[in-house]
Amino acid sequence: MVSINYPEILRFAAQSMVRVKSPTTLMKMITRFLDKKIGVKHASIIVHDPEKDYYVFCDSKGESKLPISLIRLDMNHPIIRWFNKKKEWKNLIKEDYLSQTNINSFLADKSLISSNNQLKKNLLSIKEQMKTFKAELCVPGYYRGSLLGIFLIGAKRDKTEFNREEISLLQILASDASMTVKNAEYQQRLLKKIGELEKSVSEINRLRIRDKDKYLQTIITLAQMVDARDPYTYGHSEEINKLGMLTARQLGLDLSGDREQILSSSLILHDVGKLGVPDDVLHKKGPLNKEEWYKMRDHVRTGARILEKHDDFKEVSTIIMHHHENYDGTGYPYKLKGDEIPIQSRIISVVDAFHAMVSDRPYRKGMSYDSAIKELKRCSGTQFDPDVVRSFLKVIQKEIKL
Amino acid sequence: MSKIMIVDDELEICEFLKEFFIDRQYDVVTASNGDEALAKVDNESPQILLLDVKMPGIDGIQVLKEVKRKNPNIKVIIVTAVETDDKISEAFQLGADNYITKPLSLEDLERDVQEKISRLVEER
Numbered sequence: 001m002v003s004i005n006y007p008e009i010l011r012f013a014a015q016s017m018v019r020v021k022s023p024t025t026l027m028k029m030i031t032r033f034l035d036k037k038i039g040v041k042h043a044s045i046i047v048h049d050p051e052k053d054y055y056v057f058c059d060s061k062g063e064s065k066l067p068i069s070l071i072r073l074d075m076n077h078p079i080i081r082w083f084n085k086k087k088e089w090k091n092l093i094k095e096d097y098l099s100q101t102n103i104n105s106f107l108a109d110k111s112l113i114s115s116n117n118q119l120k121k122n123l124l125s126i127k128e129q130m131k132t133f134k135a136e137l138c139v140p141g142y143y144r145g146s147l148l149g150i151f152l153i154g155a156k157r158d159k160t161e162f163n164r165e166e167i168s169l170l171q172i173l174a175s176d177a178s179m180t181v182k183n184a185e186y187q188q189r190l191l192k193k194i195g196e197l198e199k200s201v202s203e204i205n206r207l208r209i210r211d212k213d214k215y216l217q218t219i220i221t222l223a224q225m226v227d228a229r230d231p232y233t234y235g236h237s238e239e240i241n242k243l244g245m246l247t248a249r250q251l252g253l254d255l256s257g258d259r260e261q262i263l264s265s266s267l268i269l270h271d272v273g274k275l276g277v278p279d280d281v282l283h284k285k286g287p288l289n290k291e292e293w294y295k296m297r298d299h300v301r302t303g304a305r306i307l308e309k310h311d312d313f314k315e316v317s318t319i320i321m322h323h324h325e326n327y328d329g330t331g332y333p334y335k336l337k338g339d340e341i342p343i344q345s346r347i348i349s350v351v352d353a354f355h356a357m358v359s360d361r362p363y364r365k366g367m368s369y370d371s372a373i374k375e376l377k378r379c380s381g382t383q384f385d386p387d388v389v390r391s392f393l394k395v396i397q398k399e400i401k402l
Numbered sequence: 403m404s405k406i407m408i409v410d411d412e413l414e415i416c417e418f419l420k421e422f423f424i425d426r427q428y429d430v431v432t433a434s435n436g437d438e439a440l441a442k443v444d445n446e447s448p449q450i451l452l453l454d455v456k457m458p459g460i461d462g463i464q465v466l467k468e469v470k471r472k473n474p475n476i477k478v479i480i481v482t483a484v485e486t487d488d489k490i491s492e493a494f495q496l497g498a499d500n501y502i503t504k505p506l507s508l509e510d511l512e513r514d515v516q517e518k519i520s521r522l523v524e525e526r
Contacts, residue, residue: 056505067414069483072505132422132508 009037009169023047023181024058030173031061034153038166041154042066042134046073047181048148055080055149064134064154078125083140083147089119097171098138101161103127137162141174141181148178212312219269219307226274236355241267243395244351250391253343263344266319270348273303273320297332300324323348328382338385346385350376350392353384369400404519405429407448409439409465410481411457419452426512436460443469448476450518452511455482455489463492470497475525477518481506 027045034043042062046055054075057068073080082098092112095102103123106112113120130138130152137153151174156162223237244267248255255263274282277299281292288296304321307313322336322345329337331349357372367375373393380389406428408419416432423430431446433439436459439451451469455462466478480493480501490501500514 054505054507065414067412067418069412070415070418070504070506072507074507074509077507077509132425 009033023177023184026177026180027058028061030151030177031059034151034170034173035061038153038169039157040136041157042152043154044068044133044135044152045177046150046152048146058149062154063157066133066152078122078129079138079150080147082122082126083138083150092116092119096140097167098126098130099162099167100127100130100136103130137167137170139167139170139174141178143178143182148181149174208312212310215310215313216265219265219272219313222275222306223269223272226271236359237268237271240270240348240351240355243355243392243399244347246395246399247347247351247388247392248344250395251343251347251387253347262315262319263347265313265316266323266344267348267351269303269307269316270320270323270352271299271303272306273299273301275306276302297324300333318342319344319348321345323352325349326383327385331383341385343385343388346388347392350384350388353379354392354396369396403427403429404450405431405446405448406450406452406515407431407433407439407442407446408452409433409436409457409462410452410454411435412454415454422508422512423515428515436462436465439465440468443472443476449522450477450479450515452479452481452515455480455484455493463489463496466493466498467496475522477522479511479514479518481511 027047031043031045034040040062041064042060044060044066045058047058048054049056052072055073055077057066057071060066060068075081075084079098093106103126106123107120107127130136133152134154135152136155137151139151139153140147141149141151151170153162153170227236241264245260245264248263253259253263277295281288281295284292300321300323304317307317307320319342321333322341325331325334325336325341325345326349327338327341327346329335354372354376357375358366358369360366373396376384376389376393380386406423408416408423408430409432410416410419411434413434416434420430420432431442431448433442435457439453440460442448443451451465453462453465462480462482466480469476469478474497477499478497480498481504482489482501483504485503493501499518502511502514
C-alpha cells in the first residue's frame with residue numbers, strides 16, 4: 001500500500017486553493033486529487049445553487065463517476081436534510097460526516113435507535129441514497145453554519161476503510177473549499193460593485209468633460225466677440241495664446257496634467273471681462289477720465305467672475321483676476337507683488353503689453369518691435385517679472401527671425 | 403416486471419439510471435441513439451421510455467413521434483436539459499406523457515415512472 005504524506009498533501013492543497021480563483025476549477029482540482037491520491041472509486045462534489053435553491057453536482061471523477069448533469073438534490077433530500085439539520089441529532093451523534101460504517105454502527109446502537117424511530121428512518125434512507133450514489137463517505141462543507149456543499153466519496157480502490165487521517169483530511173479540504181467558494185462569490189460581488197462604481201464615475205467625468213468643453217467653447221466665443229468689438233484687436237487672443245505658451249515653455253514652466261490647458265484658457269480668455277465695459281469707454285480715443293478708468297479696470301473682476309462659476313475654471317479665474325498686477329505691487333486690482341502674482345498672470349501681463357504696443361490703432365500706428373522690446377526692458381523689475389521678460393524676449397527674437 | 407428503456411447518448415447517464423432502476427426491481431434496456439432506440443422498441447417492447455432529446459442522428463422528438471405511431475400505449479417521458487417552451491409543447495402535442503428537465507430529482511423520476519406504470523395497468 002502506498003503510504004501518504006498527509007501534511008504534505010494538505011500543504012499542497014492549501015497552496016493550490018489560494019492560487020485558484022474560480023470555484024469550479026478548484027472543485028475539479030479537489031476531485032482529481034482525491035481520485036488520484038487517496039485512490040477512490042469516485043470523488044464527487046455537490047454544491048448549493050443559490051438561484052435554484054437545490055444542490056447540483058459540480059464535478060465527479062473516478063472509474064465509477066456519477067452523471068453530473070443528470071441529478072439534483074432538493075432541499076428535502078435525506079442527505080441534504082441530515083447535514084442541514086444536523087443540530088437535531090447533535091447531542092446524540094457527534095461526528096460531522098457520514099460513512100456506511102458509522103451509519104451501520106449508529107443503527108446497531110440499541111440505546112441510540114430504540115428510543116428514536118425517526119432517527120432510524122432517516123439513517124436508513126440516507127444509507128439507501130448513499131448506495132444510489134455509490135458513496136462510502138459524505139463530508140459536508142459549511143460556511144457560517146450554512147451547508148455549501150458535500151463531498152460524496154466512493155469506496156477506496158484498495159477496499160480498506162477510510163482511516164481517521166483521511167477523513168480529517170477530507171474535512172479540512174471541505175471547509176477550505178467552502179471558504180474559497182464564499183471568497184470567490186464575495187470577490188465576484190465586489191468586482192461587480194467596483195465595475196458599477198467605475199461606470200458611474202466615468203459617466204460623471206464624461207458629463208463634466210462635455211460640460212467643460214461646452215463651457216470653454218462658449219467662453220471662447222465670448223472672447224472672440226470681445227476681439228470683434230474692436231476690429232484692430234481682431235485675432236488678438238490667438239496671438240497672445242501662441243506667444244504666451246512659447247514664453248511659458250521657454251521659462252521651463254511645469255505644463256503637465258491640465259496645467260497647459262489652464263494657461264492656454266487664461267491666455268485666450270484674459271480680456272473676456274471687457275464684455276462688461278461700455279463701448280464708449282472701450283473705444284474712446286482720448287485719455288480716460290477717473291470714472292471711465294474704473295470701468296475699464298473692472299474688466300479683470302468681471303472676467304474672473306464669469307469664469308469662477310465653473311469648477312474647472314477656478315484657477316483660470318484667479319489668473320485672469322491678476323493679469324494687470326505689476327511686479328512691484330503698483331498694479332490692480334489687489335496690488336499684489338512679485339511671487340504673490342500667479343506666474344501665469346505675470347506671463348499674460350508681458351505678452352499682452354507687448355502685443356498692445358506693436359498693434360496698430362485707429363489713432364496711432366503700432367510701435368516698432370525694437371521700441372516695444374526697449375519698453376519691456378525698461379519696465380522689467382517694476383511692471384514686469386524680469387524672468388518672464390527675459391524668456392519672452394528670447395521667444396520674440398526667434399519669432400522675428402522666422 | 404415492468405420494462406424501462408433508457409435512451410441517452412451519455413453513457414454514464416444510461417448506466418447510472420439502469421442501475422438505479424434495476425435496484426428498484428425494473429427490467430431495464432438502454433439505447434445510446436435514436437436508431438438503436440427504435441430498433442429496440444420493436445424487439446424489447448418496453449412499457450416505458452425515458453427519452454433524451456438532443457442526440458446525434460435521429461433526435462428524441464423524432465423517436466417520440468415514431469414510437470407513438472407504432473404503439474401509442476408505450477409511455478414516453480422526455481428527460482432533457484432543453485427547456486424551451488416550444489420544445490415542451492411540441493413534445494406534448496406528439497403524445498409525450500411527461501417532460502422532465504435535467505438536473506432532476508431521482509425520487510421525482512421514480513415516482514413518475516411508477517405512476518405511468520400503474521396507469522398502464524389501469525388502462526388494460
